[in-house]
Amino acid sequence: MVRDGYIYGLSLLAVAAFLVWLTGNWVWSLPPILLAAFFLQFFRDPERAIPSGIGLIVSPGDGKVTETVLIETPEGDRQRVSIFLSVFNVHVNRAPISGVLTRVNYQKGKYLNAMNPNSADQNEQNIVTVKGQGKDDGIDVVFKQIAGLPARRIVFNLKAGDSVERGQRVGLIKFGSRVDVLLPADAALRVKVGERVKGGSSVLAAMPIGERV
Numbered sequence: 001m002v003r004d005g006y007i008y009g010l011s012l013l014a015v016a017a018f019l020v021w022l023t024g025n026w027v028w029s030l031p032p033i034l035l036a037a038f039f040l041q042f043f044r045d046p047e048r049a050i051p052s053g054i055g056l057i058v059s060p061g062d063g064k065v066t067e068t069v070l071i072e073t074p075e076g077d078r079q080r081v082s083i084f085l086s087v088f089n090v091h092v093n094r095a096p097i098s099g100v101l102t103r104v105n106y107q108k109g110k111y112l113n114a115m116n117p118n119s120a121d122q123n124e125q126n127i128v129t130v131k132g133q134g135k136d137d138g139i140d141v142v143f144k145q146i147a148g149l150p151a152r153r154i155v156f157n158l159k160a161g162d163s164v165e166r167g168q169r170v171g172l173i174k175f176g177s178r179v180d181v182l183l184p185a186d187a188a189l190r191v192k193v194g195e196r197v198k199g200g201s202s203v204l205a206a207m208p209i210g211e212r213v
Contacts, residue, residue: 001040001043001044001045002043002044002045002092002172004039004043004174005039005040005042005043005044006043008035008036008039008040008043009036009037009039009040009043010036012032012033012035012036012039013032013033013036015032016029016030016032016033016036017029019032041088042087042091042175043091043172044090045090045092045169046090048094048167048198048199048200048201049201050165050166050167050200050201051166051167051201051203052135053135053206054135054136055135055136055139055206055207055208056097056136056166056203056205056206056207057096057097057136057139057141057181057183057187057203057204057205057206057207058094058096058097058166058167058199058200058201058202058203058204059083059094059096059179059181059191059197059198059199059200059201059202059203059204060083060093060094060095060096060143060145060170060179060181060199061083061085061089061090061091061092061093061094061173061177061179061197061199062083062085062089062090062091062196062197062198062199063083063084063085063086063089063178063179063196063197064083064084064086064194064195064196064197065081065082065083065191065192065193065194065195065196065197066082066083066084066178066193067080067081067082067193068080068081068082068189068191068192068193070185071182073182075140076185077185078142078182078183078184078185079182079183079184079185079187079189079205080180080181080182080183081180081181081183081189081191081204081205082178082179082180082181083178083179083180083181083197084178085173085177085178085179087175090198090199091172091173091174091175091177092169092171092172092199093143093145093156093169093170093171093172093173093179093199094167094168094169094170094199094200095130095164095165095166095167095168095170096130096141096143096166096181096204097130097132097136097139097141097166098132098133098134098135098136098164098165098166099130099131099132099133099134099136099139099141099163099164100130100131100133100161100162100163100164101128101129101130101158101159101160101161101162101163101164102129102130102131102160103127103128103129103160104126104127104128104129104156104158104159104160105126105127105128106125106126106127106154106156107124107125107126107127108124109123109124109125109147123146123147123178124146124147124154125144125145125146125147125154126144126145126154126156126171127142127143127144128142128143128144128145128156128170129141129142130142130143130164133163135166136166138207139184139207140184141181141182141183141184142181142182143179143180143181143182144178144179144180144181144182145171145173145177145179146173146177146178146179146180147173147177153173153174154171154173154174154177155171155172155173155174156170156171157169157170157171158170158171166200167199167200167201168200181204183204183205184207186207186208187205187206187207188205188206188207188208189204189205190203190204190205190206191203191204191205
């Protein structure tokens with residue numbers, strides 16, 4: 001459980017108890033109890049089995065794959081995988097590969113619906129570049145934490161220069177959002193549009209040098 005879940009959940013349960021004491025009627029406690037249940041569910045943080053093969057790129061978040069497309073970037077062609085996170089998904093984000101964070105860039109923006117393609121460029125977002133090391137040496141992956149329509153806060157717990165392990169927890173997005181992952185053009189995709197993935201455990205793609213698991 002993310003700490004925020006305890007803060008919101010226990011605070012609302014306290015409100016529910018106070019309303020019962022104040023009114024003598026348990027019915028008034030139902031709204032805060034339901035909200036507490038929602039927050040405890042939203043901020044859950046389950047353990048995940050992290051794939052150990054060489055050159056595997058895992059999903060940074062839970063959700064539904066909404067797009068896989070080849071795009072042009074200043075660094076050359078990249079494959080972009082977009083993942084939509086509804087309010088019912090786990091919102092803890094994880095590192096897609098092992099390596100060093102070479103760039104962490106937060107930018108303010110709009111709050112378009114995360115299903116809108118324009119949200120990838122116009123919404124509030126945090127852009128993270130990971131340079132692969134160890135079993136992921138030679139791979140550069142960029143992933144974006146993109147705030148959706150109801151979201152108003154992106155959390156990222158690391159900074160440029162920090163090292164990460166594949167599947168490591170790195171932050172979260174509140175409440176409903178999108179994650180875009182920019183992969184090397186020659187990565188072999190393991191997912192397709194409409195498929196549901198889990199952060200840290202679902203393999204999005206594998207490099208040609210990687211093991212096929």
